[in-house]
Amino acid sequence: MSNQIDRQMVERVALLARLELSESEIAQFSTQLSGIVDYIEKINTLDTDRIEPLAHCLPVHNVLRQDEPLSSLSNEAALANAPEQIEGYFKVPKILDDNSGA
Amino acid sequence: MDLEYKIIVGLEIHVQLATKTKMFCGCELKFGQPPNTRVCPVCLGLPGSLPVMNKAAVESAILTGLALNCTISRKTKWDRKSYYYPDLPKNYQISQYDLPLAEHGFIEIPLEDGSTKQIRIRRAHLEEDAGKNTHTLGNFTAVDLNRAGTPLLEIVTEPDMNSPTEVRLLAQELQRIVRYLGVSEADMQKGHMRFEPNVNLHITRNGQVFKTPITEVKNLNSFRALERSIAYEVNRQLDEFLTTGKTMQVGNKSTYGWDDVNQITVLQREKEEAHDYRYFPDPDLVPVVISDDWLDRIASRMGELPLAMQKRFVSEYELSDYDAQVLTAEKATAVFFDAAVRCGAEPKRVCNLLTQTGLKLANEHQTTVDALGISPIQAASLARMVEAGDVSATSGAVIFEAMMQSDDDPKQIAEQRNLLQKSDTGQIETLVEQVIGENPKAVSDAKTNPKKAKKAMGFLMGQVIQKSKGQANPKIVAEVLNRKLMK
Amino acid sequence: MSELLTALELRDAIAAKTLSSTEAVRDCLGRIEKYDPELGAYLLTFTEKAMQDAETVDRKIAAGQPVGPLAGVPIAVKDNLCTTFGTTTCGSKILERFAAPFNAHVIERLLAADAVIIGKTNLDEFAMGSSTENSALRKTVNPWDASRVPGGSSGGSAAAVAAGLCAAALGSDTGGSIRQPASFCGVTGLKPTYGRVSRYGLVAYGSSLDQIGPLTRNAADAALLMNIIAGHDPRDSTSVSDVMAKKPDYLAELNQPINALKIAVVPELIAGAEPRIRTAIENALKVYQSLGAERVEITMPHFDYAIAAYYVIATAEASSNLARFDGVHYGHRSAEAGNYIEVYSKSRDEAFGPEVKRRIMLGTFALSSGYYDAYYLKALKVRNLIRQDFVKAFEKADCLMLPVSPTTAFKIGEKTDDPLQMYLADVYTIAVNLAGLPGLSVPCGFDEENLPIGLQIITDAFTEDKLLRIGQMYQNATDWHKQRPEL
Numbered sequence A: 001m002s003n004q005i006d007r008q009m010v011e012r013v014a015l016l017a018r019l020e021l022s023e024s025e026i027a028q029f030s031t032q033l034s035g036i037v038d039y040i041e042k043i044n045t046l047d048t049d050r051i052e053p054l055a056h057c058l059p060v061h062n063v064l065r066q067d068e069p070l071s072s073l074s075n076e077a078a079l080a081n082a083p084e085q086i087e088g089y090f091k092v093p094k095i096l097d098d099n100s101g102a
Numbered sequence B: 001m002d003l004e005y006k007i008i009v010g011l012e013i014h015v016q017l018a019t020k021t022k023m024f025c026g027c028e029l030k031f032g033q034p035p036n037t038r039v040c041p042v043c044l045g046l047p048g049s050l051p052v053m054n055k056a057a058v059e060s061a062i063l064t065g066l067a068l069n070c071t072i073s074r075k076t077k078w079d080r081k082s083y084y085y086p087d088l089p090k091n092y093q094i095s096q097y098d099l100p101l102a103e104h105g106f107i108e109i110p111l112e113d114g115s116t117k118q119i120r121i122r123r124a125h126l127e128e129d130a131g132k133n134t135h136t137l138g139n140f141t142a143v144d145l146n147r148a149g150t151p152l153l154e155i156v157t158e159p160d161m162n163s164p165t166e167v168r169l170l171a172q173e174l175q176r177i178v179r180y181l182g183v184s185e186a187d188m189q190k191g192h193m194r195f196e197p198n199v200n201l202h203i204t205r206n207g208q209v210f211k212t213p214i215t216e217v218k219n220l221n222s223f224r225a226l227e228r229s230i231a232y233e234v235n236r237q238l239d240e241f242l243t244t245g246k247t248m249q250v251g252n253k254s255t256y257g258w259d260d261v262n263q264i265t266v267l268q269r270e271k272e273e274a275h276d277y278r279y280f281p282d283p284d285l286v287p288v289v290i291s292d293d294w295l296d297r298i299a300s301r302m303g304e305l306p307l308a309m310q311k312r313f314v315s316e317y318e319l320s321d322y323d324a325q326v327l328t329a330e331k332a333t334a335v336f337f338d339a340a341v342r343c344g345a346e347p348k349r350v351c352n353l354l355t356q357t358g359l360k361l362a363n364e365h366q367t368t369v370d371a372l373g374i375s376p377i378q379a380a381s382l383a384r385m386v387e388a389g390d391v392s393a394t395s396g397a398v399i400f401e402a403m404m405q406s407d408d409d410p411k412q413i414a415e416q417r418n419l420l421q422k423s424d425t426g427q428i429e430t431l432v433e434q435v436i437g438e439n440p441k442a443v444s445d446a447k448t449n450p451k452k453a454k455k456a457m458g459f460l461m462g463q464v465i466q467k468s469k470g471q472a473n474p475k476i477v478a479e480v481l482n483r484k485l486m487k
Numbered sequence C: 001m002s003e004l005l006t007a008l009e010l011r012d013a014i015a016a017k018t019l020s021s022t023e024a025v026r027d028c029l030g031r032i033e034k035y036d037p038e039l040g041a042y043l044l045t046f047t048e049k050a051m052q053d054a055e056t057v058d059r060k061i062a063a064g065q066p067v068g069p070l071a072g073v074p075i076a077v078k079d080n081l082c083t084t085f086g087t088t089t090c091g092s093k094i095l096e097r098f099a100a101p102f103n104a105h106v107i108e109r110l111l112a113a114d115a116v117i118i119g120k121t122n123l124d125e126f127a128m129g130s131s132t133e134n135s136a137l138r139k140t141v142n143p144w145d146a147s148r149v150p151g152g153s154s155g156g157s158a159a160a161v162a163a164g165l166c167a168a169a170l171g172s173d174t175g176g177s178i179r180q181p182a183s184f185c186g187v188t189g190l191k192p193t194y195g196r197v198s199r200y201g202l203v204a205y206g207s208s209l210d211q212i213g214p215l216t217r218n219a220a221d222a223a224l225l226m227n228i229i230a231g232h233d234p235r236d237s238t239s240v241s242d243v244m245a246k247k248p249d250y251l252a253e254l255n256q257p258i259n260a261l262k263i264a265v266v267p268e269l270i271a272g273a274e275p276r277i278r279t280a281i282e283n284a285l286k287v288y289q290s291l292g293a294e295r296v297e298i299t300m301p302h303f304d305y306a307i308a309a310y311y312v313i314a315t316a317e318a319s320s321n322l323a324r325f326d327g328v329h330y331g332h333r334s335a336e337a338g339n340y341i342e343v344y345s346k347s348r349d350e351a352f353g354p355e356v357k358r359r360i361m362l363g364t365f366a367l368s369s370g371y372y373d374a375y376y377l378k379a380l381k382v383r384n385l386i387r388q389d390f391v392k393a394f395e396k397a398d399c400l401m402l403p404v405s406p407t408t409a410f411k412i413g414e415k416t417d418d419p420l421q422m423y424l425a426d427v428y429t430i431a432v433n434l435a436g437l438p439g440l441s442v443p444c445g446f447d448e449e450n451l452p453i454g455l456q457i458i459t460d461a462f463t464e465d466k467l468l469r470i471g472q473m474y475q476n477a478t479d480w481h482k483q484r485p486e487l
């Protein structure tokens, strides 16, 4: 599966990652990521048919919180780091499409 | 042309759970607060913050899954669903992907003809809500994250509904269920229930079946919009098929919005965008393992579900389906009714008191019948008095209202207000004799003219009751009158 | 003078009033002023606050009031730990002016222990790197040789401890980021078991791998710091409860050597390091054997796959964790953004450095549709195989010993053009993170260019007490850890 990170793939991934890469970045990432992915390919030489994926190292489950309110931040503190704000809201350029996915 | 079509609808419903706090942080859930005042590092998605599950939300979701006859996953987990949007502060939503909390269930919905239908539930999973983007403050978008992190239960049905009405009935039944369970206020005005129907048609023309492309109508938040948008889509798809002949293909599911002003659906996205949500297990959260014991404890909170109660009121109390439906619309009414009947009152009398007077008063006071200050015991004895003819139905209503301010027995109230009907036969006999003496024509009609007998009897009864100033028990009057005329 | 003392010695001297905290902190700040312009260990120092805090401690001690276990001791913290004072930059332009509204759990613990937090140390941007060269804000050099890197990503913390610019420091370790800079700078570094120290307030890189730990002069100081920072925190779902793993007193039995210590070694792994490192490791093993330890040769069949699995898992998690840096709610926003999509794409392109972008790209790829199974899911399975290797190793021995790094500190700029070569240098440290185990790096010699060499000791989960005792055995018998660079 050598060299699968071609230019088109870099562009597709960059779009998913919301990174507006320059021409030189696209070229560089295509080379570098191909090399890295080639190396990573070695995991696919292992037989893992009967192996469970290990997402969490800890054998811990059911960490639950009681439904009791805690204090929230003030509006001022919530917006303290906001690049732009207006009337207590975070402000962004107008969204024209509705692309929410919940 | 020989053309038939079948409407196929599946529904996705997001139900907001009525917890005190958010899904993964302690921010209090309160509607209508100033923007960005119910937020903390966790729901703002600030770097370094970490989510911790709300136990009540998990339990509410399990309870709902049980009520929807689902299999509850004994081990479930959280996944991140990635997409960029300004109301989604982490740019991923914590949701459940391949191991939903509940799956393979069904909901039984009452249809308008009195029968019921089972709609299969594909899955129900928990997730966090996004915030809110406002586009109307100016030439920009304003983001409020108060809603971000609110626990949502996403319920997905199989495409088992075949008319706009069925879809509405399902939505309404689901509303009734989650309210009975107490897991959601299901207040449509507050956006507690949001619907996304997937609609298409199976058209049979000249023996051949054509399937129209599936369309999804996004973000509907009223039963009316839900029903009408589907009805509109049905016509639109039929027209489109007849004009273009377009049929369903992989990936041509398009997305529509509902224009409530013009009552039409509006195309939002032509093709299902190449969504790549990159789901993967959220490393910040640990799995949820549901033991028998925990599941039993949650199940014990279920109580009787509305449709079961509605059916029982018909079979056990011999109420009409209509009455049973009215009584079970709200859990408070149904439970109050059931309790009053169990106190030994005739069901129909209690039903009439509640549906004609109780619900009206509850509505006026913007509360439920159980919160009017009247106990089921009081209501039951009032119903018995009406049944026995001790008070008229009209007086019953007056007494019912009076009981709101008084803990007195309805009989005492009736006495205080002089509303008791006279059942003293002697006194009534005197009045009947007077009336018979004064109305020979009516008496003779009642006795001998079969055509006019009924009307004449009614007239004589009215005269007696009038003479008693409305206090004579009509039952006794009829009895005495009949006896006297037989002579 | 106070810079020669360990944290424990300094604490005892302050408590005994033979030295005031004010003096110690003033000394420390003086050295920072003198040496840090060249060293570049700190991104930020809290000159005024530190002096005030020191005075407070001195007043308390003078008044005979009880003080915490680190009272008056100057401590440095890596700048990916949230503090309500100063900025929390993660070495990134995107957070250059970010002020966190809460303190990380470990910061709360340090403050409660009356430590004086003297400043925030440099790191590879978002802890992604092995040389601290990826910091977008400052260059840090190795105190032993200014032409060389201090290691990374906790390079600032390691350099500060080595140069005596603080008594001890906190770092974070996702793939070796505490142990490797500790070995490059000749200090002691402990990466605790995953779940031992709360990650609350640590800006996440790879959430299932990240762990906060101490960088210190010796094992005893590491034990002292672990006593303060370890323990359950309900705000981190992956922080273990006392029921599951009771927190021991790490200092209590530190000087008790382990009887009949069994040390596992993998000969091929030792053979993979530079000759001088091999010799230093063999010599260290001889020291242990002279103390009664037994050497057991084992194999770790899947160790060789750790880097490949790690760079899938860590970057996948990172791609999601770093999605929140989008210029909407906090952090850098591009001045060029014309629409909201560009707020994301331009802000992120402008403010993330090349290594961060590379890892986001790699992780996004590994999770994207069509590649998830072959890379992400596969890597999780390989992770399990690696953990099983460790389980088997600990059936045969108390600990595993191996080098920390195949080389000593390399030249600045030497590997920046070849990211894969940089990744391959993490060969010895990464498996520990994948398996969630504790790992300790202790100085064990110098190469021909007088650059420090580190010995890595790994024990089973939640046995840091034993791990530190093993380290202490060595440090009681050697004085490599007492060597100081000439500044």
Ligand SMILES: [Mg+2]
Pocket: A101, A102, B095, B127, B154
């Ligand atoms: Mg959803």
Ligand SMILES: [Zn+2]
Pocket: B022, B025, B026, B027, B038, B039, B040, B041, B042, B043, B044, B149
């Ligand atoms: Zn919150």
